[in-house]
Amino acid sequence: MMALTPPLNDLLHGRTPSRTAGGEMLAWAGWLIVCGCLYGSVMGSFGGVTGERLWQVVYSAVKVPMLLGITFLLTLPSFFVLNTILGLRDDFPQVWQALLRTQSVSAILLATFTPYTIVWYLTSGNYTEAILFNAVMFGAASISAQILLWRAYRPLVARSPRHRILLRGWIAVYAFVGVQMGWVLRPFIGDLNEPTRFFREGAWGNAYVMVGQMIIEVVGDWLW
Amino acid sequence: MISWFREVDRVLRGDATRPEALAGGQIDVRGRRLLVVNMLLGVVTGVCMGVFALFNRDVPEYRQPLAAAIKVPALFFLTLVVTFPSLYVFNALVGSRLMAITLGRLMMAALGITMAVLASFGPIVAFFSVTTSSYPFMLLMNVVVFALAGILGMNFLNRTTNRLISLLQPEVIPAPPSDQSITIGPMGLPQPPVLRTQVRDPNGQVRSVFAVWIMVFGLVGAQMSWVLRPFLGQPDTPFTWFRPRSSNFFEAVLNTFRALFGS
Numbered sequence: 001m002m003a004l005t006p007p008l009n010d011l012l013h014g015r016t017p018s019r020t021a022g023g024e025m026l027a028w029a030g031w032l033i034v035c036g037c038l039y040g041s042v043m044g045s046f047g048g049v050t051g052e053r054l055w056q057v058v059y060s061a062v063k064v065p066m067l068l069g070i071t072f073l074l075t076l077p078s079f080f081v082l083n084t085i086l087g088l089r090d091d092f093p094q095v096w097q098a099l100l101r102t103q104s105v106s107a108i109l110l111a112t113f114t115p116y117t118i119v120w121y122l123t124s125g126n127y128t129e130a131i132l133f134n135a136v137m138f139g140a141a142s143i144s145a146q147i148l149l150w151r152a153y154r155p156l157v158a159r160s161p162r163h164r165i166l167l168r169g170w171i172a173v174y175a176f177v178g179v180q181m182g183w184v185l186r187p188f189i190g191d192l193n194e195p196t197r198f199f200r201e202g203a204w205g206n207a208y209v210m211v212g213q214m215i216i217e218v219v220g221d222w223l224w
Numbered sequence: 225m226i227s228w229f230r231e232v233d234r235v236l237r238g239d240a241t242r243p244e245a246l247a248g249g250q251i252d253v254r255g256r257r258l259l260v261v262n263m264l265l266g267v268v269t270g271v272c273m274g275v276f277a278l279f280n281r282d283v284p285e286y287r288q289p290l291a292a293a294i295k296v297p298a299l300f301f302l303t304l305v306v307t308f309p310s311l312y313v314f315n316a317l318v319g320s321r322l323m324a325i326t327l328g329r330l331m332m333a334a335l336g337i338t339m340a341v342l343a344s345f346g347p348i349v350a351f352f353s354v355t356t357s358s359y360p361f362m363l364l365m366n367v368v369v370f371a372l373a374g375i376l377g378m379n380f381l382n383r384t385t386n387r388l389i390s391l392l393q394p395e396v397i398p399a400p401p402s403d404q405s406i407t408i409g410p411m412g413l414p415q416p417p418v419l420r421t422q423v424r425d426p427n428g429q430v431r432s433v434f435a436v437w438i439m440v441f442g443l444v445g446a447q448m449s450w451v452l453r454p455f456l457g458q459p460d461t462p463f464t465w466f467r468p469r470s471s472n473f474f475e476a477v478l479n480t481f482r483a484l485f486g487s
Binding site for chain 2 (some may be wrong): 073074075081082084177184205208216
């Protein structure tokens, strides 16, 4: 565990990490998994940690790193090809490393939020409130991690302004895939009235279609 | 085989179409290798699309990914077959010096860009195919990905033809000498009459032929995709290799928009 800390310290203090790229990236992937598991297990402890509910803790511990990691992997190939077409292939090692670091930093930030989540769960047993609270935590973690991403991108953007356009595109695609990934991997918290499962029964479907249908229903109610 | 993919990589990086590489009006790519790799990338794209039929039916339909894997490469090559002859003839008519082989390589390179973008979005498309049960959503998502890939490929084609055309010397037609007076050069020798040349620049016309062709390619491609459908397979209808002729691509996209939210 101690071997993992140097790159993190360097990064948080804005220093360039001194290790080789391969080893450093492995360390970041390790941070992503460890911290994701930590936050996930706390997130899944909403219904308690005894009996069947323990499974929710385990499932959520697996799901949070999956959410961050798989979304990252799914969006990487197209980003690689688009970077290449726009003539930025030589910068791609820096690009993907910056993206992976951002994923890990999101997970690390989430892990530092775990005490808040525990306090929240201890004070409120309302399921909807728990969902909203966690949404705020995820939002805060990913927005803060973006600060780091843009910082890593500053020298790249100085070299070619195309990097800025591409990064905006990547964030849009990442969010698009990430929302669906989060939707599919539900439940993270576990409704107290439902049995504990890895995937919610019959819950696969499309987040965007659902939201669109809801909006149309609401607007329809207003109009008619 | 890896060296074959390197051929596409050279096109993607733009190495094959740098001004220095284009000198002499030739494109330095191996057309046949690109053709094979483009087909393979098309197969990957098709499988990612056809996965939809494995997860959203009571009984998984394994023939659909197979059908889509054949249809995606077919879509592009049939569109090319339909539009290429007229491109070549018009291109020659307006006095371009691009040869058929150069045009063919150019097309393979542009398709290489399109297919690489399509295949690279494959993982995202496959993920949504597995998790989404909404047919209209998947249809529109695929239209968006294809449109993006098409625009990037066409953009490449446009840029490269512009470069190629400006590299080829404008056609020079000798004009008859206007006066027959003989000029006396140094050392008292008569100099040959200076031929005043008149430059006819076909480049503008060649560019417009390409611009029109790009639009025609897009329209024919869209309609070809309509002829070859289904790529995804509607979940509540049994598998078919093709559907009967009806309607057209653009009307169908509009209708799908309406159906997306079930209103």
